Amino acid sequence: MPESLSAVTRRLADADSELARLVEDEGRRQSECIRLIPSENYVSQAVLDATGTVLTNKYSEGYAGRRYYEGQQFIDQVETLAIERAQSLFGVEHANVQPYSGSPANLAVYLAFLKPGDTVMGMSLPMGGHLTHGWNVSATGRWFNAVQYGVRKEDARIDFDEVRELALRHRPKVIFCGGTAIPRTIEFDKFAEIAREVDAVLVADIAHIAGLVAGGAHPTPVGHAPVISTTTHKTLRGPRGAMLMSTEEHAKALDRAVFPGLQGGPHNHTTAAIAVALREAAEDDFKRYAAQIVANAKALADALLERGFDLVSGGTDNHLILADLTSKAIGGKPAAQALDRAGIELNYNTVPFDPRKPFDPSGIRLGTPSVTTRGLTEEHMAQIAAWMDDVVTAAGNEDESTIARVRGEVREFVAPFPIPGWPTP
Ligand SMILES: *Cc1c(COP(=O)(O)O)cnc(C)c1O
Numbered sequence: 001m002p003e004s005l006s007a008v009t010r011r012l013a014d015a016d017s018e019l020a021r022l023v024e025d026e027g028r029r030q031s032e033c034i035r036l037i038p039s040e041n042y043v044s045q046a047v048l049d050a051t052g053t054v055l056t057n058k059y060s061e062g063y064a065g066r067r068y069y070e071g072q073q074f075i076d077q078v079e080t081l082a083i084e085r086a087q088s089l090f091g092v093e094h095a096n097v098q099p100y101s102g103s104p105a106n107l108a109v110y111l112a113f114l115k116p117g118d119t120v121m122g123m124s125l126p127m128g129g130h131l132t133h134g135w136n137v138s139a140t141g142r143w144f145n146a147v148q149y150g151v152r153k154e155d156a157r158i159d160f161d162e163v164r165e166l167a168l169r170h171r172p173k174v175i176f177c178g179g180t181a182i183p184r185t186i187e188f189d190k191f192a193e194i195a196r197e198v199d200a201v202l203v204a205d206i207a208h209i210a211g212l213v214a215g216g217a218h219p220t221p222v223g224h225a226p227v228i229s230t231t232t233h234k235t236l237r238g239p240r241g242a243m244l245m246s247t248e249e250h251a252k253a254l255d256r257a258v259f260p261g262l263q264g265g266p267h268n269h270t271t272a273a274i275a276v277a278l279r280e281a282a283e284d285d286f287k288r289y290a291a292q293i294v295a296n297a298k299a300l301a302d303a304l305l306e307r308g309f310d311l312v313s314g315g316t317d318n319h320l321i322l323a324d325l326t327s328k329a330i331g332g333k334p335a336a337q338a339l340d341r342a343g344i345e346l347n348y349n350t351v352p353f354d355p356r357k358p359f360d361p362s363g364i365r366l367g368t369p370s371v372t373t374r375g376l377t378e379e380h381m382a383q384i385a386a387w388m389d390d391v392v393t394a395a396g397n398e399d400e401s402t403i404a405r406v407r408g409e410v411r412e413f414v415a416p417f418p419i420p421g422w423p424t425p
Helices: 007-015 017-032 045-051 075-090 102-113 160-170 188-198 210-214 248-262 268-281 284-306 332-341 369-373 378-396 400-414
Strands: 094-096 119-123 145-149 174-177 201-205 227-231 242-246 320-324 347-349 363-367
Touching: 007 017, 017 400, 045 268, 075 094, 075 210, 075 242, 075 268, 094 248, 102 174, 102 201, 102 227, 102 242, 102 248, 119 160, 145 160, 160 188, 174 188, 188 201, 210 284, 242 248, 268 284, 284 320, 284 363, 284 369, 284 378, 332 347, 332 363, 332 378, 332 400, 378 400
Parallel strands: 119 145, 119 174, 174 201, 201 227
Antiparallel strands: 094 242, 227 242, 320 363, 347 363
């Protein structure tokens, strides 16, 4: 096997060389690319280690002290530790760390507060919301009466007059705020005012920005939204998983919805890794990390604007940038594919009021959580924007030699910034 195999994959190679080879290939890919997908990150060695423990062997249906299987002496302590760390980091009264991922966490919210056919309100997917906020192909849009809000055409900001008017007209029981492609600060206070007016439960889905909230780089929903849903694997930089946090008032309903309402046994190895990530996120270093994510995103946005990229809402307040490539005379998909060939990984995305189809939209979505984890700072962002411009132009001219040139330059550029869990070449 190649020299660069990490200790873990070397061991894995003894047992399953075919699979180990694929893990090795993916590790090399992650270390040689500039990864700009805003929902992704690189977790620490400690988070990786916790994920690969014997805790995966244990069934623990129920909650600490109230389990359906024996032998929970230590698992109860693991889960309690994760819960206490979540409560302390986010300043919430209640936390449930068992949801398997963000989508099941949101389904548990539906189960806790709604019956099929009840009205829910959320941001529509093409405007920046998530599938689980009531989009029509999702169970949440098919089994519930989903009312969807968007952004204003002029400035791509949420129109709170529209949100209020829709809420008054449709009287949703639950209102979701937050999303997957929102480059601006979520104004939790304004949503809270509307939710109060119509007596709806406000759910802040902070999946994308949880790390920014924890690190003080985005306002907290605590005090505005009584229910908070988040993934743990995006800016929060933990394992793939999710949490539901709430005021004491909603604790029981949410716990019951997660188990036994929706799930069986929690993934204890993931719970352990969540506990590790929450401890990391409580350190001063993480505050610096969160601030640097935003500083990098602003620097990258400025550099892209200078190169004639058209940014949705004109820039960013957080970790995420949405660019409309219409002015570059290329669709989002061919641009994203060319950038991937050049070692710059991001995703094609709809932009608000996109005239093109969702599988061939006008935009690309990118962000800085991963490159910031690697140690890149503002000074590196102009170079990334320059490569993006070169590649987008090259893709339009079928100029594969430029794309190959950038790929080589990218590989050299990131080599001094190692990723956790992977040996330096
Ligand atoms: C990522 C995301 C989710 C879903 O998370 P999965 O773990 O992919 O199921 C839910 N809501 C928002 C806003 C997200 O960004």
